[in-house]
Amino acid sequence: MKKTLFWLLVLVLSPIAVLVVITPMDSQKQYIFGLLSIGILFVMGFSKNRSVSVIMVVTSLLMS
Known part of the structure; x- marks a missing residue:
């Protein structure tokens, strides 16, 4: 279930x-x-959630 939600979020x-x-x-x-x-x-x-840290890294990469 979480994997499907992840890929849906990536697609959106x-x-x-x-x-x-x-x-x-x-x-x-x-x-x-x-x-x-x-x-x-x-x-x-x-x-302190790990997924928030990943989102922060991806956002930093997109902005640079």
């Missing part, structure tokens, strides 16, 4: 990840996106 979030990577942004939009991402990752960092 893949287009969002592609959109984040290929969308051109000016410096102001990059600044806002960066601040929002840092804020979200900071809040997620309070969780």
Whole structure:
């Protein structure tokens, strides 16, 4: 059951990840996106769950 949910989540979030990577942004939009991402990752960092750590790593890779 968890494996199916994982692959469904990957399938749903893949287009969002592609959109984040290929969308051109000016410096102001990059600044806002960066601040929002840092804020979200900071809040997620309070969780001790392993899957949250994996999500944080993937998000960092997408943003770099």
